[in-house]
Amino acid sequence: MRPDIAELFELDPALTHLNHGAFGAVPRxxxxxxxxxxxxxxxxxxxxxxxxxxxxxxxxxxxxxxxxxxxxxxxxxxxxxxxxxxxxxxxxxxxxxxxxxxxxxxxxxxxxxxxxxxxxxxxxxxxxxxxxxxxxxxxxxxxxxxxxxxxxxxxxxxxxxxxxxxxxxxxxxxxxxxxxxxxxxxxxxxxxxxxxxxxxxxxxxxxxxxxxxxxxxxxxxxxxxxxxxxxxxxxxxxxxxxxxxxxxxxxxxxxxxxxxxxxxxHDLGGWRNVERNADVLQRGARHVATALGTVGEPSGIPSPPCMTLVPLPDGAAATPDGAEALWQQLHAAGFLAPPGSFEGRGYVRLAAQAYNDDDDYARLAETLVSLVGRA
Structure with missing residues (x-):
């Protein structure tokens, strides 16, 4: 996380927060x-x-x-x-x-x-x-x-x-x-x-x-x-x-x-901050997908600037129960990044806010590979 931005929030520093879209985060x-x-x-x-x-x-x-x-x-x-x-x-x-x-x-x-x-x-x-x-x-x-x-x-x-x-x-x-x-x-x-x-x-x-x-x-x-x-x-x-x-x-x-x-x-940068977050998210999602071996899988509908899906290897989080189990494993490892299943395939939904940086996604990628392996 970016320390200079993270201090503007009251998020638990022991966790890596990659799920801003769920409930937001109220600035101090x-x-x-x-x-x-x-x-x-x-x-x-x-x-x-x-x-x-x-x-x-x-x-x-x-x-x-x-x-x-x-x-x-x-x-x-x-x-x-x-x-x-x-x-x-x-x-x-x-x-x-x-x-x-x-x-x-x-x-x-x-x-x-x-x-x-x-x-x-x-x-x-x-x-x-x-x-x-x-x-x-x-x-x-x-x-x-x-x-x-x-x-x-x-x-x-x-x-x-x-x-x-x-x-x-x-x-x-x-x-x-x-x-x-x-x-x-x-x-x-x-x-x-x-x-x-x-x-x-x-x-x-x-x-x-x-x-x-x-x-x-x-x-x-x-x-x-x-x-x-x-x-x-x-x-x-x-x-x-x-x-x-x-x-x-x-x-x-x-x-x-x-x-x-x-x-x-507005003080955080307004739409410039949104663009910055989108860049960080795209890089992070590519890094995670590459580490998992799922890069290049098709998605015809565009993602918003703030969130995106990364496919997981076949069988990982492919059911609601499997997604819940992986969520608990990720939380135990210090990550807030929600897995989910859609039409029999598992994904992890990533988000980016100003407090996130490239290292957050690099560490998530390493942890996911250790938990679910590579495609």
């Missing part, structure tokens, strides 16, 4: 900003909730909207993308007899949220080597007369791919599209309004350095009047997105630290 100055926000609230709770929080949350929401480059009146603050998914499903009254199309690369809790409401999901299935045309066809072929919503990941979590959102949205119209953009803010430049989708939700706690429980839900103009928070509280009756601001006596401090997180992202 952002955690301190959140602590100050909590202290201000606890110093005078009644004044905070009655008089100060409405303006402070609105200011944080404006900063979040500006960060993802959407109009202030189009983006609400939510706790995470899972909450945003639930909000969208409720706004569409998804229930018994309704279909929602997801993909075999999608985040599993989306399907759980649909099923919890009595709906059913249909999978658009495609492999790692699929073309844009094949991905679009997979989504369109999954549609039925009962399809009420299509959910597509802009950056897939388990397989670290960038999917063609705009092309899929155009192909499935007029069915509304929800973009699970959990990994996008701070990692991938995007023109949300140009995607042609109805809903877009992204976490700020992964690549934008905000505390956990910070996310943005964007809604196209004609649907905002029907979108409401899951909890009816003091913001009830306010227009979207202010209707999401005050939901009782929850801890709003994560939202109040968003301005400091955005400032940290």
């Amino acid at each position: 100055v952002v955690r301190e900003a959140q602590d100050r926000a909590r202290a201000r609230i606890e110093g005078a709770p009644m004044r905070a909730f009655r008089d100060e929080l409405p303006d402070a949350i609105a200011a944080a929401r404006e900063q979040a909207a500006a960060f993802v480059e959407v109009p202030t009146d189009s983006a609400a603050l939510v706790r995470n993308v899972s909450e945003a998914v639930a909000v969208v499903l409720e706004s569409l009254s998804i229930g018994l007899g309704d279909d929602v199309v997801v993909s075999n690369h999608g985040y599993p809790t989306v399907s759980l949220a649909v099923q919890a409401r009595g709906g059913s999901t249909r999978e658009a299935r495609f492999g790692l080597g699929a073309s844009t045309a094949e991905i679009v066809a997979a989504f369109t072929e999954a549609l039925t007369p009962d399809t009420r919503l299509v959910v597509i990941d802009q950056i897939t979590s388990g397989t670290a791919l960038v999917l063609p959102v705009r092309e899929v949205a155009a192909a499935v119209a007029p069915v509304p599209v929800l973009v699970d953009a959990a990994h996008v803010p701070g990692a991938l430049p995007v023109d949300v309004e140009a995607l042609g989708v109805a809903f877009w939700a992204g976490n700020l706690h992964k690549w934008a350095f905000a505390p956990r429980s910070s996310a943005v839900l964007w809604v196209e103009a004609q649907r905002r009047g029907g979108v409401r928070p899951l909890v009816t509280s003091w913001s009830h009756g306010s227009p979207y997105p202010a209707s999401f601001d005050l939901q009782g006596t929850v801890d709003h401090s994560a939202w109040l630290a968003i301005p400091e997180a955005v400032a940290f992202w």
Whole structure:
């Protein structure tokens, strides 16, 4: 790890952190900003909730909207993308007899949220080597007369791919599209309004350095009047997105630290830091794949700048149980790098953030070879 950057975070120095995409890492100055926000609230709770929080949350929401480059009146603050998914499903009254199309690369809790409401999901299935045309066809072929919503990941979590959102949205119209953009803010430049989708939700706690429980839900103009928070509280009756601001006596401090997180992202280099991380990740992934003997295996869909998959030798982590066993072995060896299985093949998903350097991946490669051998 880079000592000069690592000291800006509070990560355990005994571990090599190669999984920033999972839960992010809150910088020290952002955690301190959140602590100050909590202290201000606890110093005078009644004044905070009655008089100060409405303006402070609105200011944080404006900063979040500006960060993802959407109009202030189009983006609400939510706790995470899972909450945003639930909000969208409720706004569409998804229930018994309704279909929602997801993909075999999608985040599993989306399907759980649909099923919890009595709906059913249909999978658009495609492999790692699929073309844009094949991905679009997979989504369109999954549609039925009962399809009420299509959910597509802009950056897939388990397989670290960038999917063609705009092309899929155009192909499935007029069915509304929800973009699970959990990994996008701070990692991938995007023109949300140009995607042609109805809903877009992204976490700020992964690549934008905000505390956990910070996310943005964007809604196209004609649907905002029907979108409401899951909890009816003091913001009830306010227009979207202010209707999401005050939901009782929850801890709003994560939202109040968003301005400091955005400032940290810019101070660290902004998109220049993203490019630097992408270079480190590409070199590191090539080094690991070469050491394992799996370099050159095909993947037709591009990876994002922040994460990528490296194939493991045949048989290694090829099942969920095998992936879990390898995860525990890697952790015991001091590495946080998640193995996973996809269609009977094992992979390790690597990420890069400013605190990582080439040596992190070189040491991981040596450890992986000792654990799973070479292809």
